Amino acid sequence: MKADVLIIGGGIQGCATAYHLARQGASVIVLEKDYVARHASGVNAGGVRLLGRDMAEVALSKASMEMWQTLSDELGHDTGFRRQGLVNIAVDETDLNTLRAREAKMRATGYTHERIIDRGELRERLPHVNPNCVGGVISELDGYAIPYQSTNAFRLAAERHGARIVEGEELLSLRRVGCSWLAQGSSTRFEADTVVNCAGAWADRIALMIGDNVPLSHAAPMLMITARMPHFVKPVVGAVSRQLSFKQFQNGTVLIGGGAKGFADRAAGSTRLDYAKLADAARTTAEFFPIMRRAAINRMWAGFEAYMPDNLPVIGPAVNAPRAFHAFGFSAHGFQMGPVVGQVMADLVLTGRSQFPLGPFRIDRYDRKVL
Amino acid sequence: MQAFDCAIIGAGPAGMSAAITLAKSGACVAVLDQASRAGGQIYRASADSPLPDAHVLGADYTDGATLIAEFERVDITHITQADVWHIGDDGRILFSHFGDTRELHCREMLLCPGAMERPMPIPGWTLPGVMTAGAAQVMLKSDAMVAKGAVFAGSGPLLYLIVAQYLRLGVPVAAMVDTTPRQNYLAAAPLLPRAMRNLPMLKKGLDLLREIRASGVPVYRGATDLQVLGDTRAQGLRFTSASRSHDIAADTVFLHHGVQPNLNMTRAMDLTHRWNADQLCWQVDTDAFGQSSVPHVAVAGDGAGIIGADGARMAGRLAALNILHRLDLLPQEGLDRAAAPDLAALAAMSPFRAFIDRLYRPSDALRLPRDPDTLVCRCEEQTLAQLRTGFEQGARDPNALKMLTRCGMGPCQGRQCGHIVAGLLSDWRNEPPETVGYYRLRSPQRLLTLDELSRFHAIPAPTEATE
Numbered sequence: 001m002k003a004d005v006l007i008i009g010g011g012i013q014g015c016a017t018a019y020h021l022a023r024q025g026a027s028v029i030v031l032e033k034d035y036v037a038r039h040a041s042g043v044n045a046g047g048v049r050l051l052g053r054d055m056a057e058v059a060l061s062k063a064s065m066e067m068w069q070t071l072s073d074e075l076g077h078d079t080g081f082r083r084q085g086l087v088n089i090a091v092d093e094t095d096l097n098t099l100r101a102r103e104a105k106m107r108a109t110g111y112t113h114e115r116i117i118d119r120g121e122l123r124e125r126l127p128h129v130n131p132n133c134v135g136g137v138i139s140e141l142d143g144y145a146i147p148y149q150s151t152n153a154f155r156l157a158a159e160r161h162g163a164r165i166v167e168g169e170e171l172l173s174l175r176r177v178g179c180s181w182l183a184q185g186s187s188t189r190f191e192a193d194t195v196v197n198c199a200g201a202w203a204d205r206i207a208l209m210i211g212d213n214v215p216l217s218h219a220a221p222m223l224m225i226t227a228r229m230p231h232f233v234k235p236v237v238g239a240v241s242r243q244l245s246f247k248q249f250q251n252g253t254v255l256i257g258g259g260a261k262g263f264a265d266r267a268a269g270s271t272r273l274d275y276a277k278l279a280d281a282a283r284t285t286a287e288f289f290p291i292m293r294r295a296a297i298n299r300m301w302a303g304f305e306a307y308m309p310d311n312l313p314v315i316g317p318a319v320n321a322p323r324a325f326h327a328f329g330f331s332a333h334g335f336q337m338g339p340v341v342g343q344v345m346a347d348l349v350l351t352g353r354s355q356f357p358l359g360p361f362r363i364d365r366y367d368r369k370v371l
Numbered sequence: 372m373q374a375f376d377c378a379i380i381g382a383g384p385a386g387m388s389a390a391i392t393l394a395k396s397g398a399c400v401a402v403l404d405q406a407s408r409a410g411g412q413i414y415r416a417s418a419d420s421p422l423p424d425a426h427v428l429g430a431d432y433t434d435g436a437t438l439i440a441e442f443e444r445v446d447i448t449h450i451t452q453a454d455v456w457h458i459g460d461d462g463r464i465l466f467s468h469f470g471d472t473r474e475l476h477c478r479e480m481l482l483c484p485g486a487m488e489r490p491m492p493i494p495g496w497t498l499p500g501v502m503t504a505g506a507a508q509v510m511l512k513s514d515a516m517v518a519k520g521a522v523f524a525g526s527g528p529l530l531y532l533i534v535a536q537y538l539r540l541g542v543p544v545a546a547m548v549d550t551t552p553r554q555n556y557l558a559a560a561p562l563l564p565r566a567m568r569n570l571p572m573l574k575k576g577l578d579l580l581r582e583i584r585a586s587g588v589p590v591y592r593g594a595t596d597l598q599v600l601g602d603t604r605a606q607g608l609r610f611t612s613a614s615r616s617h618d619i620a621a622d623t624v625f626l627h628h629g630v631q632p633n634l635n636m637t638r639a640m641d642l643t644h645r646w647n648a649d650q651l652c653w654q655v656d657t658d659a660f661g662q663s664s665v666p667h668v669a670v671a672g673d674g675a676g677i678i679g680a681d682g683a684r685m686a687g688r689l690a691a692l693n694i695l696h697r698l699d700l701l702p703q704e705g706l707d708r709a710a711a712p713d714l715a716a717l718a719a720m721s722p723f724r725a726f727i728d729r730l731y732r733p734s735d736a737l738r739l740p741r742d743p744d745t746l747v748c749r750c751e752e753q754t755l756a757q758l759r760t761g762f763e764q765g766a767r768d769p770n771a772l773k774m775l776t777r778c779g780m781g782p783c784q785g786r787q788c789g790h791i792v793a794g795l796l797s798d799w800r801n802e803p804p805e806t807v808g809y810y811r812l813r814s815p816q817r818l819l820t821l822d823e824l825s826r827f828h829a830i831p832a833p834t835e836a837t838e
Contacts, residue, residue, distance in 0.1 A: 275465055298815075
C-alpha cells in the first residue's frame with residue numbers, strides 16, 4: 001500500500017493527524033497494531049483540562065480547548081465533550097499560596113483562564129465538598145469527553161476524507177530508501193514519503209527505527225468507575241496537593257483517577273493493579289466528598305501511558321532522518337491536546353512549520369552533548 | 372504475611388471434594404464461598420432444606436448433604452459469605468466480608484466458579500416475570516418458593532428436572548415448550564450406542580421425560596419463533612409448534628437452554644481460553660488435572676467445562692491431587708496411582724456427555740437475537756439494532772463495540788451479554804469465535820462500595836501447632 005503519509009499508531013494523536021492531513025488532500029494510511037483507541041486514547045479518564053498546564057504547554061492546550069468546544073460539529077460525530085468547568089480544591093493556606101504564585105505567573109504571561117475562588121464560591125460550585133476545604137481554582141472552559149468516542153470521531157472523519165485505517169497490523173520494520181519510507185507490517189508492506197510516529201507507549205521503538213533515541217518510559221495509571229448515582233457534582237474535580245481526581249459523567253457514573261500507578265508489563269501487553277493504592281484513592285475521595293462513601297465501584301483498570309522525564313510530550317520533526325515526525329510521550333495528559341496536535345502535525349508535514357513554539361518538545365532535548 | 376497452601380474459591384461439588392482431598396493430606400486450605408453454607412448451586416441448601424421433604428428434588432440433590440457433612444468435618448478454614456472480587460495470578464485474593472475488604476495469600480489456587488445459564492435472548496426476554504430455570508431452582512431450594520401456572524420453555528436436562536420437581540410438589544404448570552430441534556435427535560442418534568454404556572444416566576433422563584408426559588401437562592415439541600407476550604410484564608408465551616402458532620397465558624415464563632462455564636473469574640485472570648465447538652461455549656484451557664495456563668492456578672468443575680455434578684467431584688479430587696504434588700505432599704507415583712480411578716471414570720462419562728451435548732445443542736435462533744428491537748444488554752438497554760449500528764461504525768472487536776455503544780459497561784460488566792455480543796460479532800464478521808475474542812473482564816467482580824474498598828484487612832493462615 002502506498003500513501004503520502006504513513007502514521008504509526010491509531011490513538012487520538014494519530015487519528016487527529018490523519019484527519020487534518022486528509023482534509024487538506026494528502027493521502028494517508030494509519031497503521032494500528034490493535035484497534036483504534038485500544039490503549040491510552042480509549043481507556044483514559046476523559047479529562048479535557050487546560051487548568052494547571054505546564055507553562056510550555058499552555059498555548060497549545062488553550063488552542064486545543066477552543067477546538068474542543070465545536071469539535072463534535074466539525075467531525076460530524078459526538079465526542080461526548082461537555083464543558084463543565086474544572087475545580088482544583090485547596091485544603092489549607094499552603095495550597096492557597098501555591099495557587100497565588102501560579103496566578104501571578106499566569107497573569108504575567110497574559111493568561112486569564114484560571115481564577116482563584118474562595119471558600120464560599122467553592123461551596124456553591126461543589127455543595128458536597130468537605131466543609132474544611134478553604135477554596136480553590138477554576139477554569140470554566142474545561143470539562144470532559146468520552147475518550148473512545150472522541151478518538152473514533154476523528155477516525156471516522158479522517159476516513160470520510162479518504163484516509164485508510166489499517167487495524168491489527170503491527171509495524172515490524174521501517175527504513176528510509178531513497179526518497180521513501182518502506183514499512184513492513186505483520187501482513188502488508190507500506191510505502192510513504194513521510195512517516196509520523198504517534199505510537200504512544202510504544203513510540204520509543206518506532207523512534208529507534210526512524211533513528212532517534214528517546215528516554216521514554218511507560219506506566220499504568222489506574223482508574224475506577226462507579227455505577228450510576230444521582231447527580232451531585234457538575235465540574236471535574238481535582239486537588240492542589242492531594243491525589244484526587246474525579247468527574248461525574250452525564251449518565252451519572254463517576255470516574256475516579258488521581259494518578260496512582262499500577263504495574264505495566266509492556267512485553268506481556270498487560271497491566272496489573274495495585275489495590276492498596278486504589279484503597280488510598282477511595283479513602284481520599286471519600287474524605288473530600290463524604291457522599292462518595294456509598295458509591296459502588298463497577299470497574300477498575302489501568303492503561304499503558306508513555307512518560308517523558310519532564311512530563312512534556314515530544315512534538316516535532318525527527319532529528320536523524322528526513323520526512324519523519326513525532327508526537328508522543330504526553331505523560332498522561334495528551335487526550336485534551338489531540339485536536340491541536342493533529343493540526344500541528346499536519347502543518348509540519350505539509351509546510352514544515354507550525355504557528356506554535358515547539359522548542360520545549362524537541363525529541364533530542366535529553367541528548368547530552370558532552371559526558 | 373502467612374499464606375495458605377491452597378485457596379479454593381467456590382464450595383460446590385468440585386470445591387468441596389478438592390478441599391477434602393487436600394485437607395486429608397495435611398495441606399493448609401482456605402475455602403471461600405458466597406453462601407452461608409457449602410453446597411454450591413447444585414446442592415444449595417441440601418444440608419438444611421426449607422422444604423418439608425427434600426426428596427421431591429431427587430436423590431442427586433439429597434446426596435449432596437453427605438458430601439457437605441464430610442466437607443464440614445475436615446480441618447480447613449471455610450470462609451462463608453465471602454464475596455471474592457479480585458483474584459490475582461500472584462496468589463492474592465481480595466474479597467468483601469461484611470462490609471470490609473480482606474486479603475488472603477496462597478501458594479496454589481483452585482477456582483470452582485461453576486456454571487451459568489446460557490442467555491436466551493428471545494423477544495421479551497427482559498420483561499419482568501421472565502426468569503431462568505436456574506432461578507426457579509434457587510427459589511425452590513433456598514426459600515421453598517414456587518411460581519404457579521408458569522410456562523417452561525427451552526431444552527435440556529435442567530429444564531426437565533425443574534418441571535418434574537414442580538409436578539412432584541403438586542404445583543400447576545401451564546405448559547412445557549420444548550425447543551430441542553428435530554434434527555438434533557437425528558444428529559445425536561449415532562452417538563447413542565456408546566452413550567448406552569452409561570445406562571443409569573440415560574434412564575434418569577428418560578424417567579424425567581416420562582414423568583412429565585404422564586402428568587398430563589401440555590408438552591409442545593420442536594417449538595420455534597418464541598416470543599414472550601406482554602408490554603410491561605410477561606403475560607404469556609407465543610411460539611410455533613407442529614406448524615401452528617400457540618399463545619399460552621402465564622405470569623411467569625421460565626427459560627433455559629443449557630448451561631455454560633461461568634467465565635467471570637477465569638477471564639478476569641486472563642487465563643487461556645478456548646472455544647468448545649461441541650458445547651458452543653468458551654471454556655478455560657486446562658490439562659486433565661485442571662491446571663490452567665498459569666501453573667499455580669487450577670480450575671475444576673463446570674467452570675472448566677460442563678461435566679455435571681458427579682464429574683465435578685472427580686475433577687475436584689484430581690485437581691487436589693495435582694496440587695498436593697505441586698506442594699511436595701504427594702510424589703509422582705502416588706499422584707498417578709491416586710488419580711487413575713477418577714481419570715478412568717471421567718473418560719467413561721464422556722460418550723454420554725457427547726450424546727447429551729449433541730442432542731441439546733442450542734439452536735442459533737435461540738442463542739442469538741434475531742429481532743432488531745430485542746435487548747442484548749439489560750444494564751445499558753442496548754438493542755440488537757443499536758449494536759449493529761456500532762458494528763457498522765467500525766467497532767469490530769467486542770471491546771471496541773462496548774466502548775462505542777456502552778453495551779456491557781453497566782453494573783454486570785458484560786457478564787450477561789458477553790456471550791451474545793461475541794456470538795453476534797462472529798456472525799457478522801463471518802469469523803470463528805477465537806478470532807473475534809471476548810470482553811476484557813476486570814475486577815471488581817461485583818459492585819464494591821468505596822467504603823468497603825477503603826477498609827483493608829489481611830487474613831492470616833492458621834499457625835502450625837506449637838511444638
